Amino acid sequence: MKRRIVSLLATVTLVANTLTGCGSTIWGYKIEDKSYVSASEVKLPLEKKQTITGMISYPTGTESDPNKRTIFKRLEEETNVHVDWTAISQDQWGDKISLQMVNFSTLPDFIFSACFSDSDLLKYGDQKLVLPLEKNIDKYMPNLSAIFKKYPEYRKMCTSSDGHIYALPWIEQLGENKTAIQTVGNMGFINKKWLDFLGLKEPKTVDEFEQVLLAFKENSKKLQKAFKIDGSIIPMSCIVNDQDPSIIINGFGEGYGDNDSGKHIAVTDDKKVICTATQKGYKDGITWMHKLYKEGLIDKECFTQDWSTYVSKGKSGRYGVCFTWDVANIDNLKDWIPLPALKADVLNITPQNGSFTSGFDRGRCVITSMAKNPALVCSWLDKMYAPIQSPQNNWGTYGEKGKFNIFKKGTNKEGKFMLKHADLGKESPVEVREAQCVGGPLAVLNEYYGKYVTCPDDAQYRLDWIKDNYTNCMTKKYVYPNPLMSIEDTSRAATLTTDIQKEINARKSDWIMNGFTDKDWDKYLKKLDRYGLKEYLSLHQKYLDKFYASDKNK
Numbered sequence: 291m292k293r294r295i296v297s298l299l300a301t302v303t304l305v306a307n308t309l310t311g312c313g314s315t316i317w318g319y320k321i322e323d324k325s326y327v328s329a330s331e332v333k334l335p336l337e338k339k340q341t342i343t344g345m346i347s348y349p350t351g352t353e354s355d356p357n358k359r360t361i362f363k364r365l366e367e368e369t370n371v372h373v374d375w376t377a378i379s380q381d382q383w384g385d386k387i388s389l390q391m392v393n394f395s396t397l398p399d400f401i402f403s404a405c406f407s408d409s410d411l412l413k414y415g416d417q418k419l420v421l422p423l424e425k426n427i428d429k430y431m432p433n434l435s436a437i438f439k440k441y442p443e444y445r446k447m448c449t450s451s452d453g454h455i456y457a458l459p460w461i462e463q464l465g466e467n468k469t470a471i472q473t474v475g476n477m478g479f480i481n482k483k484w485l486d487f488l489g490l491k492e493p494k495t496v497d498e499f500e501q502v503l504l505a506f507k508e509n510s511k512k513l514q515k516a517f518k519i520d521g522s523i524i525p526m527s528c529i530v531n532d533q534d535p536s537i538i539i540n541g542f543g544e545g546y547g548d549n550d551s552g553k554h555i556a557v558t559d560d561k562k563v564i565c566t567a568t569q570k571g572y573k574d575g576i577t578w579m580h581k582l583y584k585e586g587l588i589d590k591e592c593f594t595q596d597w598s599t600y601v602s603k604g605k606s607g608r609y610g611v612c613f614t615w616d617v618a619n620i621d622n623l624k625d626w627i628p629l630p631a632l633k634a635d636v637l638n639i640t641p642q643n644g645s646f647t648s649g650f651d652r653g654r655c656v657i658t659s660m661a662k663n664p665a666l667v668c669s670w671l672d673k674m675y676a677p678i679q680s681p682q683n684n685w686g687t688y689g690e691k692g693k694f695n696i697f698k699k700g701t702n703k704e705g706k707f708m709l710k711h712a713d714l715g716k717e718s719p720v721e722v723r724e725a726q727c728v729g730g731p732l733a734v735l736n737e738y739y740g741k742y743v744t745c746p747d748d749a750q751y752r753l754d755w756i757k758d759n760y761t762n763c764m765t766k767k768y769v770y771p772n773p774l775m776s777i778e779d780t781s782r783a784a785t786l787t788t789d790i791q792k793e794i795n796a797r798k799s800d801w802i803m804n805g806f807t808d809k810d811w812d813k814y815l816k817k818l819d820r821y822g823l824k825e826y827l828s829l830h831q832k833y834l835d836k837f838y839a840s841d842k843n844k
Contacts, residue, residue: 423458430669563834638763686727710744
């Protein structure tokens with residue numbers, strides 16, 4: 291065993307030296323010439339069929355052979371390009387793609403659904419495992435180039451500090467700025483059926499909200515009898531640090547709340563990065579939530595229950611208030627309404643960081659250094675960014691016989707072909723989408739709706755919820771953008787995040803359940819300082835300043 295470990299370490303060191311030294315070979319494979327831009331022209335469809343190799347993930351329990359999916363069948367017919375796929379189930383993707391990236395000699399031409407983190411993307415770029423794509427994008431990807439030209443912020447977010455673009459993005463616009471669907475993550479929902487039965491009004495303040503929860507508790511037997519509920523009444527349920535109730539504390543103190551559960555940061559109106567979980571408003575909000583818990587108004591299992599348990603109790607009709615992306619996941623649409631923004635000291639909803647540029651994943655697809663014909667691969671992948679193609683890759687397609695289809699053929703106001711969402715009846719939209727969509731790099735833009743595709747029903751009603759209930763309450767000017775840090779800063783930020791987030795989440799759960807004192811709060815702040823909170827905020831401030839450095843972004 292010791293000899294094997296020594297041998298492995300020697301091998302890793304050899305590979306590392308090969309990569310960071312001349313950077314020309316991996317296991318003897320020459321890669322320095324693979325990033326050039328070919329002088330040849332690639333025009334699709336090809337006159338003679340060619341094969342490229344790709345790796346892709348697929349939803350567990352769905353078709354495992356990508357070439358049997360209608361979307362890829364049509365693309366092969368349209369381009370005369372065949373893809374030899376290696377397909378991996380999504381539940382195994384994380385482990386297997388990591389192993390694949392060190393098995394250099396068997397890398398495919400491209401990885402369609404890489405979904406690499408910033409640190410992975412920069413690491414693989416630095417190691418020359420993936421190609422820089424900016425020149426290939428400009429020459430061989432007219433669809434993506436047009437998107438970058440119209441929305442330069444996306445190109446900016448894809449470009450690393452060394453000037454290279456190492457991956458092709460996934461972009462999903464649904465609304466924009468303070469109306470974007472991502473501005474609010476876990477929304478609060480309140481049982482309108484219970485409110486009406488008890489003659490209660492929608493709460494607008496934290497005090498009114500507390501009184502409504504008390505009414506649900508005090509009238510639990512009446513509610514059980516009237517609605518034939520099997521199980522005890524739960525005035526409010528959630529999963530703390532997951533399906534989180536943080537939106538209800540936005541009205542305390544300065545009004546920042548703690549909507550960013552990943553970074554716990556917000557941006558002030560004078561462009562200063564702050565930690566939301568160290569503000570007075572956060573402290574007051576958690577104190578109030580402990581009061582609700584002590585009064586028996588919050589689910590006792592909110593710290594430990596998993597998603598399936600949370601949903602099961604919701605489907606049994608036991609909740610008065612719950613928190614999630616879409617209440618249809620928990621119960622049903624007709625009996626529930628969004629919980630309005632609650633006022634304590636102020637009335638505010640802080641949008642989620644990165645939400646003003648909509649859904650975005652910069653590490654969605656990479657072209658590896660083993661690609662034999664990068665120009666052809668880029669040309670084929672650019673088809674994914676066509677206005678008719680992207681919605682299909684994202685959601686599903688039309689025309690599959692004997693199966694439910696997400697879309698049906700239709701025409702827009704100009705009489706041209708467009709995709710219209712089909713009536714799925716009682717079928718689950720998620721299951722139909724997973725059976726048809728292929729994911730990967732794509733862009734669905736706001737201007738496509740009504741011209742190339744209809745907006746999904748479940749997205750449209752959520753957009754309406756945000757616009758009608760929250761947009762006017764978004765008083766802050768800025769959200770933290772989605773910058774690509776350097777490889778060193780990305781690594782340092784990740785290291786700092788581990789301890790900082792663990793401490794914030796642990797104290798949040800503890801304090802909601804057990805309460806806390808001023809002494810506990812001071813000890814918590816000092817501990818975060820020891821974990822490097824000041825450096826953490828400084829790192830994020832550096833990239834915020836850089837983002838707003840040009841007059842165009844001010």
